[in-house]
Structures are given as C-alpha cells and as structure tokens.
Amino acid sequence: MTALPGRVTLVGAGPGDPGLLTVRGLRALESADVIVADRLGARGVLDGLAAEGVVLAAEVLDVGKLPGHHAVPQDAINALLVHLAREGKRVVRLKGGDPYVFGRGLEELAACREAGVQVEVVPGITSAISVPAIAGIPVTHRGLATAFTVVTGHDQIRELGGGRDHTVVLLMGIGTLAHAAMTLSRGDRGADCPVAIIEDGHGPGQRVTVGTLATIAHQAALRGVRSPAVVIVGDVVSLSPYAPSAIAEVSPRAAPCDA
Known part of the structure; x- marks a missing residue:
C-alpha cells in the first residue's frame, strides 16, 4: 500500500520556556515523526519537555544557527522539509519564538x-514581547x-521615526548595540x-541591564552582555523594577480614564 503523503507543521516554540509552548504546538510535537529544530528557543523547549517527563517519539534533526554561522543553509532546510514530507513523514519544523517574526x-x-x-503554521509567543514582560516592561502603556x-x-535603525513614546524592541542586536544606540539618540x-537589555530571558542566565542610549553600550561592555x-x-x-531611580522618575503622562 502506498504511504500517504506527509505534511509539515511550522511550530513556534516560543522564547525557550516549555510552559510557553502552545497546547496546539505540543500536540504537533507529540504526533510528529521528525522534528527539525532551531537552536534558540526550540532546543530549550525540547530539553525542558524532556526534563518534565514528556516523551516525544520523533527523531530530532538539529539545524540550529549560531551567530555568524548557519549550520544548515536556509535553502537546505527548505529542501529537507520537502524531502521528509515526500517520504510520508509528519514533520514539525520547530522554530524559536514565532515563525513569522524574523523566523523566515x-x-x-x-x-x-x-x-x-x-503545510500549516502554529503561532508561537515571540521573545519581542515575552522577554520584556518578565522584566516588568510592557511594550505599550496607556499615556x-x-x-x-x-x-x-x-x-x-536610522530610518526609525518616533520619540520615546514609540518603543523599539531590538532583536539580535548586541553586536551592533553601540551603533544602534548612537543612531537612535540622535533622533527625538x-x-x-x-x-534595557535582557539576556537569556527565560533561561537560567537571565539578567537585566538598564541604562540610557548614552550609557548602555558602555554598561553592556563592562558587564559582558x-x-x-x-x-x-x-x-x-522606566516601569521596570530593575530601573534605577534616576530613570524610574519618568512617569506616564496624564491620560483620560477609560470609559
């Protein structure tokens, strides 16, 4: 009997905490024959699930990318997904964060x-929102x-408009932090x-560094961010409990009460 054609499910692993994986994402992992996993977020979720006693029968293929070095080129990942699905396998492509937020x-x-x-997509929680949240920082706040x-x-970065009331969340930006800070400081x-910089947001090495556009690059260098x-x-x-008093004095502007 000819095997039924396989399928691919793109699953957002979230920021690395298995507790932030969606139920739909977990069900996809449990029914998969093969999991093609990224390094950031995805690997942490798989390790976390194993530590919690969740047993996944799928074979795990690691195509994780390191900064400046792509272990498996994107074209090769695309071809791998197609190849596995054509073999009749149920494939989960486990991607850090959300598949559609800088996830290709x-x-x-x-x-x-x-x-x-x-192919289908299971959204995930992006680190762009969840990581600031653990440091007490909402990306928007009334007033x-x-x-x-x-x-x-x-x-x-130089093309970004707006002032301090327009929050900028910078991902994969440590290597270019000094340039980004200088560029943003020249605007409004x-x-x-x-x-604020939040390292290893949902991991054991979580650490928060708070400063200003004028000081943050120097602070990051001193702390080895x-x-x-x-x-x-x-x-x-300024809303974060990690913010020093000099910054925490910034307070929301007066705003009308909700109706």
Whole structure:
C-alpha cells in the first residue's frame, strides 16, 4: 500500500520556556515523526519537555544557527522539509519564538507549497514581547507608549521615526548595540532615553541591564552582555523594577480614564 503523503507543521516554540509552548504546538510535537529544530528557543523547549517527563517519539534533526554561522543553509532546510514530507513523514519544523517574526517562516511555507506538500503554521509567543514582560516592561502603556516597532540589529535603525513614546524592541542586536544606540539618540528620543537589555530571558542566565542610549553600550561592555538578548528602548523601560531611580522618575503622562 502506498504511504500517504506527509505534511509539515511550522511550530513556534516560543522564547525557550516549555510552559510557553502552545497546547496546539505540543500536540504537533507529540504526533510528529521528525522534528527539525532551531537552536534558540526550540532546543530549550525540547530539553525542558524532556526534563518534565514528556516523551516525544520523533527523531530530532538539529539545524540550529549560531551567530555568524548557519549550520544548515536556509535553502537546505527548505529542501529537507520537502524531502521528509515526500517520504510520508509528519514533520514539525520547530522554530524559536514565532515563525513569522524574523523566523523566515513564510519562506519555508512557500517552499513546501511550491513542492505540493501540505503545510500549516502554529503561532508561537515571540521573545519581542515575552522577554520584556518578565522584566516588568510592557511594550505599550496607556499615556506612556502608544506603539512599538520590532527590528533586528541588521535593520536600518536610522530610518526609525518616533520619540520615546514609540518603543523599539531590538532583536539580535548586541553586536551592533553601540551603533544602534548612537543612531537612535540622535533622533527625538535623545541620549537620556531609557534602555534595557535582557539576556537569556527565560533561561537560567537571565539578567537585566538598564541604562540610557548614552550609557548602555558602555554598561553592556563592562558587564559582558552576550546573546541571546533583547534590547528595549523607550520610556516604558522606566516601569521596570530593575530601573534605577534616576530613570524610574519618568512617569506616564496624564491620560483620560477609560470609559
């Protein structure tokens, strides 16, 4: 009997804490024949599930990417997903955070569809929101920040508009932190705009460094800040319990009460 065609499910692993994996994502992992996993977020979730006694029968293929070094090129990952699905396997592509937030998820989905492979997406919790949250920093707050932008350290930071009430969340930005801070300080945000760096947000090495656009690069160098880390820029940083008093004095502007 000819095997039924396989399928691919792109699952967002979240920021690395297995407790933040969605129920739908867990069910996909439990029914998978093969899990093609990223390094950040995905590996932490698999290890965490194993530590909690969750047994997954699937074979795990690690295609994890290190900063500056892609263990498996993206085209090869796309081809691997198609190949496994054509063998009739149920494939989970486990990606850190959310597949569609700097995760190249749409590229993988398009490659599968072009090859005639059935594919679906299970969203995940992005570190751009969840990591600031654990440090007490909302990306928006009534009367203080009405919008936020998520960028990477490779994006054109100088093209970002807005002031301190427009939160900037910078992913993969430690290597270019000094340049980003200097560029953002030249705009309406100013050199004294609060900044927070959260390392290893949901991991054992969690650490928060708070400063301003003028000081954060120097502080990060002194503390030996390393990736993975999320950088948050804007007045919302003042709400964090980690913020020093000089920054915490920034308070929400008066706003009308909710109706």
